[in-house]
Structures are given as C-alpha cells and as structure tokens.
Amino acid sequence: MELRIHKGSLEEAVSEAASVLGKKTLLPVLNGIKMEVREQGLVLVGSDGELMTKKVIPVQQGGFESMETGACVLPAAFLHDLVKKMPGPIHMMKDGSRMLIESGEVKSSLSALSTDEYPRIPDIESNGSILMDSKDLVELVRQTLFAAAKEGSRPVLTGVHFEFSEDDVQAVATDSHRLAFVRKRLRSGKNHSCTVPMKTLSKLIKLFKNVKGPLRISMTDQLFKVESSESTLVSKLLEGVFPKMEALLPKSSKAELLIDKKRLINSVDRAGLFAKDTSNHQVKLRFSEEKKLNISSFSQQVGTIEENIPLEGVERVSGEGSMDVYVDSQFLSEALKATQGNHIHLFYNGKMSPLVIRSAESDDQVHVISPVRA
Amino acid sequence: MELRIHKGSLEEAVSEAASVLGKKTLLPVLNGIKMEVREQGLVLVGSDGELMTKKVIPVQQGGFESMETGACVLPAAFLHDLVKKMPGPIHMMKDGSRMLIESGEVKSSLSALSTDEYPRIPDIESNGSILMDSKDLVELVRQTLFAAAKEGSRPVLTGVHFEFSEDDVQAVATDSHRLAFVRKRLRSGKNHSCTVPMKTLSKLIKLFKNVKGPLRISMTDQLFKVESSESTLVSKLLEGVFPKMEALLPKSSKAELLIDKKRLINSVDRAGLFAKDTSNHQVKLRFSEEKKLNISSFSQQVGTIEENIPLEGVERVSGEGSMDVYVDSQFLSEALKATQGNHIHLFYNGKMSPLVIRSAESDDQVHVISPVRA
Structure with missing residues (x-):
C-alpha cells in the first residue's frame, strides 16, 4: 500500500471521515478510519457503528497518485492532526503493521490495524433511488x-x-x-x-x-x-x-394574526430572557381589540418585560374576540426562525389548544406548539 | 436616577464591567454591576472582590444624557443580554427598588439593589504614578x-x-x-x-x-x-x-545554536502530537556534527515522528560536541511563540541543565526551560 497526495486534500478527507466517529469506543478499530488505495482512487471510511461516511478522491485529483493498492485502519484523530501540521505533499507507505508517513524533512510512522474487523458499508439492494x-x-x-x-x-x-x-x-x-x-x-x-x-x-x-x-x-x-x-x-x-x-393539527382557529416575522422573533427572544428560570421558558402572548400583540414575561428574581407589536392583519376573530396563551419562548423562537418568508400567520384556537404558525408566503411549512400552563 | 444612552455604548460598557465578575458568588451584590449617573458621566463598576474595573462614559459621548443623578446595583449578565436585544436607544429610570428600562415599544424592569454593600474602588495614595x-x-x-x-x-x-x-x-x-x-x-x-x-x-x-x-x-x-x-x-x-x-539562569553553555524560529515552532508542534500521552509532553532534541537539529518523539500506542532542521549557525561547541536533551514540547512551543524576531538562539549546557532561549534580534527576552527525564 503506497500513495502520494496533497496535504490539503488528505486533510479535508480525513476530517470528513473522522467527524462521524464517537468520543471513544471500546472497539479499537472504530477509533480509526479505514484508508484504501485503489487503482482508481483513495477511499476513506469513518464509522461509529450506526452511521458511516465514505469519501472518494479520484486518481489525479488533489495530487493523489496510487502507487500500490492496499487498505488499513489508522488512528483518526492523530492522522488528522498530523496531516494538518505537515509541511507539504505527503507520501505514505505501509510497512508491516506501521504506516510510514513522510512530508519534506518529516518522517513519521503510525500503527496500522487490519481492516478485517472494520464495519463494511452495507449494500443497499437498490430498487431504484x-x-x-x-x-x-x-x-x-x-x-x-x-x-x-x-x-x-x-x-x-x-x-x-x-x-x-x-x-x-x-x-x-x-x-x-x-x-x-x-x-x-x-x-x-x-x-x-x-x-x-x-x-x-x-x-x-x-x-x-x-x-x-x-x-x-x-x-x-x-x-x-x-x-x-x-x-x-x-x-x-x-x-x-x-x-x-394530522392528529396533532387543530382543525379550526378562533383568531388568525398576520405578523412581521423578524419583529416577532426579536420580541420573543427578549421576553425569553426573563423566562430562563421557569422550567418551560414561558412567555405570554395576549391580543385584544387594539390590533397589537402583547408579549410579556417575568422572572421572580430579576424583573419583567413587556411590549406591543403591531399586527399586519387580523382575521376570523370569533366570539371570544381575544387571545391569551402561554408558550415556551424557545420553541416559538425556533419555529419562527425555521420559517421562510418575511411574514407569518399565527393561528390561535383557545388557551389550551396548540398555536399554529404558517409562512404567509408558502403553504409548505407548518409549525405547531402546545401551550404551557401558566 | 435617570438617563438616556445609545444601546451600543451601554452594551459595550456593561460587557466590560460584567466580564470581571466570578461565576456565581454568595454575596448577591457581586453578581451585579454598580451603575452611577453623575452630572458629568455614567460610571459602571464590576468587581469579583479581588479585582475591579471602572468604565466612565462622559456626558454626550455614546448618546449619554444625565437626567437625574443616583446609583444602584443591577444584575450584570441579565442587563447585558437585555441591552443587547433592545431595539434602539435606551431610557432608564429608577423607581423604588426597580430600574425601569425602555427602548422603543419595549418596557422592562429589573430589580435594583442598594450600592451600600458594593465594594468601593480603593483610593491609591499616589506618590506619583x-x-x-x-x-x-x-x-x-x-x-x-x-x-x-x-x-x-x-x-x-x-x-x-x-x-x-x-x-x-x-x-x-x-x-x-x-x-x-x-x-x-x-x-x-x-x-x-x-x-x-x-x-x-x-x-x-x-x-x-x-x-x-x-x-x-x-x-x-x-x-x-x-x-x-x-x-x-x-x-x-x-x-x-x-x-x-539570576538563580535560575545557567552561567555558561556548551553549545549555542542559531535557528529559524518558525521552522522550529512547526517541528516542535508536530513532535508534540506524539508526546500527548506522556505526562510531561516530552520531545527529544539532538544535535551532533552535521549542522542539523534532530527533533523526535514517540507514543507507545500510536507511533513515532522525527525530523532534522537545518541550523543557521553553531557556536561555542565545547568538548562534548553534541546535545541530547528531553524537554516539554508545550513549554518549548509557548516560549518560542512568545519570542520576538525571526531567529532564536538556543543555549545548551548539558543533559540535566536548563535550555535557554533568546531572541537573536534583541537582548530583552529570555526563556528558560528545565529538561525532563526521558
């Protein structure tokens, strides 16, 4: 097994394969990455037992030269650090149970394990992909x-x-x-x-x-x-x-509010500051006649916060005519940040019923958040 | 106590004062920063009991407006996060044991403690500074x-x-x-x-x-x-x-090597990789006739590394004629990185005697590193 390759492309490939490895596993081969020199390319495989990645560097790409085919397992984190610190192009050659690694004046050797016990990438019986x-x-x-x-x-x-x-x-x-x-x-x-x-x-x-x-x-x-x-x-x-x-989506709504997304995210994040010491990060959303959404929160130890944000539109307000609900500010913030577009629709269906958030610009995204008890 | 100020300048000042605070102290006031509105400026003080910082924002700088003088202690981390998330210029007003903080549509209040128990910045009897x-x-x-x-x-x-x-x-x-x-x-x-x-x-x-x-x-x-x-x-x-x-500096040297600093740092860092699992990160420096410095290290589990770096000059090689010493790679690397200039002098005085490193371009820096036992 022997190869030459540019430092940068090997570093990137090793980093990719090494990144799936777990912290430290009992099976020594799983602390390593599998390196295989083929006629046509260099193959690097990393695995944590549940999850595998494979990276192929074709011949002549990244300076890769296949000099003798073969395969072994090398200590992943070590190989990565070493390649990163090498001065230039890298020459690797297997010698018994050692991998000799040279770059410029630097000569190094790493212990190389057999690939026998390394997990194989399973064949997927492809009935079409x-x-x-x-x-x-x-x-x-x-x-x-x-x-x-x-x-x-x-x-x-x-x-x-x-x-x-x-x-x-x-x-x-x-x-x-x-x-x-x-x-x-x-x-x-x-x-x-x-x-x-x-x-x-x-x-x-x-x-x-x-x-x-x-x-x-x-x-x-x-x-x-x-x-x-x-x-x-x-x-x-x-x-x-x-x-x-479908089982989780409320069927109807008592109020539907159109809101500037960024404005709402900022308000929820601010209110969330004061909700840090409650177990469910609760903030209160309140809406009544004056076309504003009131967001508030308080922390017994530290203080209170409250603000009104203007609504861009209010629809279908049913008999109850107002909204009053406590939600987890982190959940709300994450849902809003994941939603595309500049405006969102907020659907309210009662104090105990989940809030629904939809992008105002697309039907392809829905978020549902259960209320928390005050 | 009342003031107006730009969000950015308050954020920066609070961050500075808050950064000296310890993780969590038993004395509640030390989790806070002291804020004082004077006629002429805003003063923010942070302290961990041993160490204090004081920041002054003069009137009209950073939009600061002194509306009513006064002082209190506010929860540091909270105030910092809140100011950072505020939409614009900030208005603060003390009301009993609360500090009201407003910015745009946002109204907040934080609990404000008395400054009575806050450590004072000690007067330094200046006999000239x-x-x-x-x-x-x-x-x-x-x-x-x-x-x-x-x-x-x-x-x-x-x-x-x-x-x-x-x-x-x-x-x-x-x-x-x-x-x-x-x-x-x-x-x-x-x-x-x-x-x-x-x-x-x-x-x-x-x-x-x-x-x-x-x-x-x-x-x-x-x-x-x-x-x-x-x-x-x-x-x-x-x-x-x-x-x-003076007690720690060797009086003489058996060899004095002139070396490219960057080249040596890179070599020591590489060798240090293999020295991670020894308690003192030991790498070996060896020099004999051929005008090269040999740096090597090995890890029982992983492998070995070795390289020769060219010397720019060799002086005063005494009877022994060679050098052979083990040092902590981290200590050596840190000393080299702290040394100014492109070249360093390495003074060797025997296997058990400290190495001395001096910048080749200045007499104003000296590093001494004790050898470790192999």
Whole structure:
C-alpha cells in the first residue's frame, strides 16, 4: 500500500471521515478510519457503528497518485492532526503493521490495524433511488431537525420522518410538545417513508451543505443512504411508528394574526430572557381589540418585560374576540426562525389548544406548539 | 436616577464591567454591576472582590444624557443580554427598588439593589504614578503570563513579577519548571516591584489591547492600578517573595545554536502530537556534527515522528560536541511563540541543565526551560 497526495486534500478527507466517529469506543478499530488505495482512487471510511461516511478522491485529483493498492485502519484523530501540521505533499507507505508517513524533512510512522474487523458499508439492494437537489434536502432537514426529541421514552421521535410520494416529499419532526412540518415538490415517482436519526441528519447537513447539484437517496427498511459524486453517508433507520401529523393539527382557529416575522422573533427572544428560570421558558402572548400583540414575561428574581407589536392583519376573530396563551419562548423562537418568508400567520384556537404558525408566503411549512400552563 | 444612552455604548460598557465578575458568588451584590449617573458621566463598576474595573462614559459621548443623578446595583449578565436585544436607544429610570428600562415599544424592569454593600474602588495614595505605552504594557504581559504557575503550593508564582527601575521595567513569570523574562525601556524614574495575579493580567490584556497611547500605572504595597482615560483596573497584589531570576539562569553553555524560529515552532508542534500521552509532553532534541537539529518523539500506542532542521549557525561547541536533551514540547512551543524576531538562539549546557532561549534580534527576552527525564 503506497500513495502520494496533497496535504490539503488528505486533510479535508480525513476530517470528513473522522467527524462521524464517537468520543471513544471500546472497539479499537472504530477509533480509526479505514484508508484504501485503489487503482482508481483513495477511499476513506469513518464509522461509529450506526452511521458511516465514505469519501472518494479520484486518481489525479488533489495530487493523489496510487502507487500500490492496499487498505488499513489508522488512528483518526492523530492522522488528522498530523496531516494538518505537515509541511507539504505527503507520501505514505505501509510497512508491516506501521504506516510510514513522510512530508519534506518529516518522517513519521503510525500503527496500522487490519481492516478485517472494520464495519463494511452495507449494500443497499437498490430498487431504484431518488434524485433530490442538495439544497432542497439540506433545507428540509434544517427546517425540521430542531423539533425532534432530544431524548425520551419514544426513540422514533429522536429523528425526522420523511415521506416520499409521487410528486412531493414531506418531513416531520416532533418531540410531542411541538411539531415542524415541511413539504417540497419532488417528482420522485416513489412511495416510501422512513425515520432518520438526528445524528445522521446533523452529519448530512455538514457533508452536503456546500455540494451543488443532485444527491442520490436510497432506502431499505433498515437503511438510509445519501450520495454525492464524492461522499456517501449510510445510516441505520429508527424503528417504530411515527405519529400521524394530522392528529396533532387543530382543525379550526378562533383568531388568525398576520405578523412581521423578524419583529416577532426579536420580541420573543427578549421576553425569553426573563423566562430562563421557569422550567418551560414561558412567555405570554395576549391580543385584544387594539390590533397589537402583547408579549410579556417575568422572572421572580430579576424583573419583567413587556411590549406591543403591531399586527399586519387580523382575521376570523370569533366570539371570544381575544387571545391569551402561554408558550415556551424557545420553541416559538425556533419555529419562527425555521420559517421562510418575511411574514407569518399565527393561528390561535383557545388557551389550551396548540398555536399554529404558517409562512404567509408558502403553504409548505407548518409549525405547531402546545401551550404551557401558566 | 435617570438617563438616556445609545444601546451600543451601554452594551459595550456593561460587557466590560460584567466580564470581571466570578461565576456565581454568595454575596448577591457581586453578581451585579454598580451603575452611577453623575452630572458629568455614567460610571459602571464590576468587581469579583479581588479585582475591579471602572468604565466612565462622559456626558454626550455614546448618546449619554444625565437626567437625574443616583446609583444602584443591577444584575450584570441579565442587563447585558437585555441591552443587547433592545431595539434602539435606551431610557432608564429608577423607581423604588426597580430600574425601569425602555427602548422603543419595549418596557422592562429589573430589580435594583442598594450600592451600600458594593465594594468601593480603593483610593491609591499616589506618590506619583508611572506612564507606559499601552502597547508596551500589553506586550510585556503577553510575553510572560503563559509561564506563570496555574496553581500550586506557592501562590506568588501564580502571577507576573514586575520590577520598575530608573530606566527600564522587567517582567518575570515562572512555574518553577520554566521561566519567561522580558525587559522594556521605560524612563519611569521610579523603583518599585510587585507581583500581579494572573486573572488581573488576562483582564488587563482584554481591557487595554485596543487602547492607543499611554496608560497610568499606580501601586501601593497591596494594590495595583492601571488607567486609560475611560477604563480603570484595580487589583490586589500577590504576597510573598518572588524568586530571583539570576538563580535560575545557567552561567555558561556548551553549545549555542542559531535557528529559524518558525521552522522550529512547526517541528516542535508536530513532535508534540506524539508526546500527548506522556505526562510531561516530552520531545527529544539532538544535535551532533552535521549542522542539523534532530527533533523526535514517540507514543507507545500510536507511533513515532522525527525530523532534522537545518541550523543557521553553531557556536561555542565545547568538548562534548553534541546535545541530547528531553524537554516539554508545550513549554518549548509557548516560549518560542512568545519570542520576538525571526531567529532564536538556543543555549545548551548539558543533559540535566536548563535550555535557554533568546531572541537573536534583541537582548530583552529570555526563556528558560528545565529538561525532563526521558
């Protein structure tokens, strides 16, 4: 096994593969990345057992020269730090159980493990894959991921649920106190659904946010795979039945307010300051006749805050004629920040009923937030 | 007590005063900053009991308008976050035990404590102060502070020792394994020495690194004060006798090597990677006839590294004719990085004797590093 490569391209590829590794695992090979020199390219694989990434550097790209094929597992964090500090182009050559690494005057050797015990990237029996623009996929994930459950008794909620149908894809995440829903047009011609773990999706954003063009998505009942021309991400899926989104959406509303999004975000963030010492970060939203939304909060120890923000429009105010509800300021803020466009519609249906937030400019995003008790 | 002020200038001043506060103290007033409206300016004071800062915003600067004089103590972190999130100019008015804070549509109130229990900035009986260029003082601190003891049985070593004499100032720090010494020309006409705590000096760098022009330094036996036109820093001094630097400097040397500083820093940092799992980060420096310095290190678990760096000059090689010494790579790296100029002299005086590093371009900086046992 022998190769030459530019420092920068190796550093980037090692960094990518190393980033999925866990903190420290009991299985020594999982603290390493698998490096394989093929005739046609250099392949780097990182895995935490649940999630794998593969990066390919084709021959002649990034100065890569394949001199002798072979594969081994190298200590990931170490290799990354070392390559970063090397003075220039890198020459690597395997010698028994050591990998010799040279750059300029520097000679180093790292212990190299066999690839026998390294997890293999599972084959996905492809009954056809789906092409999706990378920007759309990354956006879909960014606009929902924050609402997934951080932990909890229902593992299926610790991910984002995707439903691909004939001509769109829907993504939903909920921690059972709030829900984020996004839909994108996509002529996939497939019907398939799956729930992808949070860690995989955070990694997906990092890997593909700067990639331009289409990504290839493949799925089985257990696995989820996303590929660009150079990078592959494969992950296990979450098991369990994801709750139906319709069950969580209120059917009607007593008031519908049109609000400048940025203005509302700023107000909620300010009020949230004073809600830090309540367990649910509660702020109060109040609306009555005068076409203003009043946002307030207080902290027993520190003080109070209150402001009125002008409404751009008020519709369908029913008999009750006013609104008075406590919500978690962090949930509200995150939902607003994930919503596209300059204006949002806020739907109120009573003190104990969830608030619904929709972009005023698109039907493709919905957020639902349960009220908290004052 | 009532004032108006621009959001930006209040935010900056509050941030400065709040930054000296400890994590959480038992004395509630020390979680707050003291705010005082005077006819001529707004004064903000922060203190952790050992260390105080004072910031003055003169009338009409930063939009400050003094409407009614008075003083109180406000919760520091809260006030900072709130001011940062306010939409524009700020109006503050004290009402009993509350401070009302308004900005645009936002109305807030914070609990305000009396200033009775707040530490006072001690008067320094000035028998004349010393003027020193802020750039010089900050440099003096930056080039020595890292070598002070982080903790340990001798509290006096957890600071930097300053000696002002007729026409220079010297700064020394040592944790007893290494030492940093810097001297600057300064016609102060004073003779005075003191040992200033590490936390004070970190704060000094932050406060004054962007200040241009002279700072005023005053000292008593217990206190140290530095002032610019707008900011004041007052600190207690460390007690105890600081060791004499001459006792730590080797009197002679067996070899004197002239080396490109950057080249050496890079090599030491690389070798240091492999020294991470030894308790003293040991790397080996070896020099023999061929006009190269060999730097190497190894980690039992991971591997080895070695390189030769060319020497720009070799002098006074005595009988022994070679050098072979183990040092802490972090200590060596920090000393090199703190040294000015492009080249350094490395003085070697035997396997068990401290290494000495001097800038090749100036006599005003010396670093001493004890060898470690292999």
